[in-house]
Amino acid sequence: MSPVLTIDTATAADIEAILGLEETGFAPASRWIGRSWLGEIEGGHHFTPAARDDHGRVVGVAAFQLFADVADLNRIVVDPAHRGRGVGEALLRAGLDWAAGSGAERMLLEVEWANEPALALYRRLGFVEITYRRNYYGPDRDALVMERRLDPTGEGKR
Numbered sequence: 001m002s003p004v005l006t007i008d009t010a011t012a013a014d015i016e017a018i019l020g021l022e023e024t025g026f027a028p029a030s031r032w033i034g035r036s037w038l039g040e041i042e043g044g045h046h047f048t049p050a051a052r053d054d055h056g057r058v059v060g061v062a063a064f065q066l067f068a069d070v071a072d073l074n075r076i077v078v079d080p081a082h083r084g085r086g087v088g089e090a091l092l093r094a095g096l097d098w099a100a101g102s103g104a105e106r107m108l109l110e111v112e113w114a115n116e117p118a119l120a121l122y123r124r125l126g127f128v129e130i131t132y133r134r135n136y137y138g139p140d141r142d143a144l145v146m147e148r149r150l151d152p153t154g155e156g157k158r
Ligand SMILES: CC(C)(COP(=O)(O)OP(=O)(O)OC[C@H]1O[C@@H](n2cnc3c(N)ncnc32)[C@H](O)[C@@H]1OP(=O)(O)O)[C@@H](O)C(=O)NCCC(=O)NCCS
Pocket: 024, 025, 026, 076, 077, 078, 079, 082, 083, 084, 085, 086, 087, 088, 089, 090, 110, 111, 112, 115, 116, 117, 118, 120, 121, 124
């Protein structure tokens, strides 16, 4: 990852920038609107790490949510100009550390089976496929459900 990138937490002031990332990362029908992101940013039991460049501009963001002992990755998107440099990995690692520190025992996510960059990232960080959801993203667009066990005592020490 570029040394000038920092990870902090997204705020409501970042919504416009995040919606710009949504446009680069998702087809119109599956884009989140501002209200959805605000719910993540301001919700209890949520964590929304943001990666910023040296101008403070948001170049990647993710949204995690905790349900008892299970954390979900709800969203992750990185500016295309910054992909393939570990920004997604840094955001996901921040979420894994948050989840483990919050007492979660595992993290779950859904990913379209054909989304190779996302699958590569998730597999590299130890997620394994546990089942699938047929037509989850539309006709013939199945979702893989992936899981990663967490170590509440050791996650932050990786
Ligand atoms: C998925 C996403 C967040 C990854 O962000 P990133 O900053 O590029 O992540 P990283 O650099 O940490 O890792 C990206 C991985 O994708 C791989 N990759 C990049 N482009 C690829 C491509 N066209 N085909 C296959 N793999 C690709 C990289 O090589 C890397 O894997 P590797 O290091 O094991 O080889 C980013 O691609 C994105 O925003 N996609 C659009 C939104 C999206 O699909 N979100 C996930 C929804 S489940």
